[in-house]
Amino acid sequence: ENTPPSNFIRNIIDEDMASGKWGGRVVTRFPPEPNGYLHIGHAKSICLNFGLARDYQGKCHLRFDDTNPTKEDVEYVDSIQEDVRWLGFDWGENRFYASDYFDQLYDFAERLIKAGKAYVDDQSAEQIRATRGTLTAPGVDSPWRDRSVEENLDLFRRMRDGEFADGAKVLRAKIDMAAPNIVLRDPTLYRIRRVSHHRTGDKWRIYPMYDFTHCLSDSIEGITHSICTLEFEDNRALYDWVLDQLGVYHPQQIEFARLNLDYTVMSKRKLLTLVEGGHVSGWDDPRMPTIAGLRRRGVTPQAIRDFCEVIGVGKSQAWIGLDKLENAIRNDLNTKTPRVMAVLDPLKVVITNYPDDQVDELSAPYFPDDPPKMGARTVPFCRELYIEREDFMEDPPRKYHRLAPGREVRLRWAYFITCQEAVKDPATGRIVELRCTYDPATKGGDAPDGRKVKGTIHWVSARHCLEAQARLYDRLFLDPRPEDVEGDWRENINPQSLVVMPTAKLEPSLAQAQPGERFQFERKGYFIADAKEHQPDETLVFNRIVGLRDSWAK
Numbered sequence: 001e002n003t004p005p006s007n008f009i010r011n012i013i014d015e016d017m018a019s020g021k022w023g024g025r026v027v028t029r030f031p032p033e034p035n036g037y038l039h040i041g042h043a044k045s046i047c048l049n050f051g052l053a054r055d056y057q058g059k060c061h062l063r064f065d066d067t068n069p070t071k072e073d074v075e076y077v078d079s080i081q082e083d084v085r086w087l088g089f090d091w092g093e094n095r096f097y098a099s100d101y102f103d104q105l106y107d108f109a110e111r112l113i114k115a116g117k118a119y120v121d122d123q124s125a126e127q128i129r130a131t132r133g134t135l136t137a138p139g140v141d142s143p144w145r146d147r148s149v150e151e152n153l154d155l156f157r158r159m160r161d162g163e164f165a166d167g168a169k170v171l172r173a174k175i176d177m178a179a180p181n182i183v184l185r186d187p188t189l190y191r192i193r194r195v196s197h198h199r200t201g202d203k204w205r206i207y208p209m210y211d212f213t214h215c216l217s218d219s220i221e222g223i224t225h226s227i228c229t230l231e232f233e234d235n236r237a238l239y240d241w242v243l244d245q246l247g248v249y250h251p252q253q254i255e256f257a258r259l260n261l262d263y264t265v266m267s268k269r270k271l272l273t274l275v276e277g278g279h280v281s282g283w284d285d286p287r288m289p290t291i292a293g294l295r296r297r298g299v300t301p302q303a304i305r306d307f308c309e310v311i312g313v314g315k316s317q318a319w320i321g322l323d324k325l326e327n328a329i330r331n332d333l334n335t336k337t338p339r340v341m342a343v344l345d346p347l348k349v350v351i352t353n354y355p356d357d358q359v360d361e362l363s364a365p366y367f368p369d370d371p372p373k374m375g376a377r378t379v380p381f382c383r384e385l386y387i388e389r390e391d392f393m394e395d396p397p398r399k400y401h402r403l404a405p406g407r408e409v410r411l412r413w414a415y416f417i418t419c420q421e422a423v424k425d426p427a428t429g430r431i432v433e434l435r436c437t438y439d440p441a442t443k444g445g446d447a448p449d450g451r452k453v454k455g456t457i458h459w460v461s462a463r464h465c466l467e468a469q470a471r472l473y474d475r476l477f478l479d480p481r482p483e484d485v486e487g488d489w490r491e492n493i494n495p496q497s498l499v500v501m502p503t504a505k506l507e508p509s510l511a512q513a514q515p516g517e518r519f520q521f522e523r524k525g526y527f528i529a530d531a532k533e534h535q536p537d538e539t540l541v542f543n544r545i546v547g548l549r550d551s552w553a554k
């Protein structure tokens, strides 16, 4: 791989390396909360953090930020590890859980209490919110703000021991209720949640908040550059405050702009709603922006890494067009996937002058631009074929160069054919069959008399083809900013986001295609045999990964 493009974070690290600020170390971390599956936004953070560790001979920790027991689950822990590995990154020995630090975090909290820097507040969450003030008005001190150290310690220990109900008390930092930065107005550090945790069981009845946990976890692990998204810019003051009060090792928090993708929602909470509401088939529905969904869709890890590199890392919020992702996918697949022929919406063709008992075995290279790459397969040609229904028009406009009554086209790798007649169902008027003639002299696709045809179309033999289901995917939402539309954002789901072609016909060489194998279906796009539902020789199910930029017959 090439040298990655520079960005402002790399510039900071270069300066740190030059000044020896961290003793020449680079230690980053990727800290997901295991409350859902990872999405392409997380991929940006993964590529950034693991990429920095790779390029500076440092380390990147995988840390589960598991301090919210009600929403977390081992299913998510497992999926996150699978997805990070699949993206091509490795945390080695360095897998951590914030919950492993609960004892240490508790001790740090007591130290803050003893230093007069934290207090137990009996106000409800609503009261605390209501007295926090606004950007223009200071907050109001809690009536419990001046409890003695002894009383605070006693109450905090009793909170730990499970004496109080959920919500009855919290531990707050004692900073400044008039601070211009609202994050510093006595933020909550611990709350009571008398629930089991997926790793610590029933040991804890109180759980630390994100802002308290995160900085101290970074400190404990010796992180150098703690990279997070811009929403945490205001929280940096609290990150610094906690570490400064405790006088412990102090990493540097750096914020970058999160990835926002057009026509996509990207919060785990919202994606969970889609899964639970049955709007998609699961976290790995190929329309989902999750890593699992992209994988099942057929997107490669290389394409995702390339995409993350192309979009870059900066400080300004931007919305990225889906074309950027699609281009990265095509660029990666173009030279890697063999080309085959599949007819998604079949129309029967009978070659009236082709002998009924004859079959031609035609040779077709898998990589027409680079034939030696994978060689060729044979495709059978006989009297009955299928072509794409859209490749015939009874009354074509001027620029249409495909099949029409009296018109001659080339069948890819085969012969020129001329349409003599379109047979209709008398009841519906729908065309059910084309009757065509072929020119035996054009075998392989060229006419010895030098005659040209403008259109080349794909086809399969009706007697040899395989039945398959092809699934065509489009953007999941109709609006580029689904979260901004009026009303329920779920009603903005694109009803055409999944179109199933139930009677697709594939050339016989695909009989043994394995789940997860990718192909370019000529003129139709890149496809993958579905990882879950495709069974070779039994049930053939192909997902369209992405369409082609352009096709060779108009």
Ligand code: ATP
Residues within 6 Å of the ligand: 030, 031, 032, 033, 034, 040, 041, 042, 044, 045, 065, 227, 228, 229, 257, 258, 259, 260, 266, 267, 268, 269
């Ligand atoms: P979500 O709201 O989607 O659940 P999150 O930030 O709550 O996202 P975390 O599990 O905390 O999810 O995220 C782990 C890491 O991934 C964090 O460091 C976060 O900054 C980063 N991350 C999450 N979403 C994005 C995004 N859209 N672009 C870049 N980085 C992201």
Ligand code: MG
Residues within 6 Å of the ligand: 033
């Ligand atoms: Mg988070």
Ligand code: MG
Residues within 6 Å of the ligand: 267, 268, 269
């Ligand atoms: Mg979240």
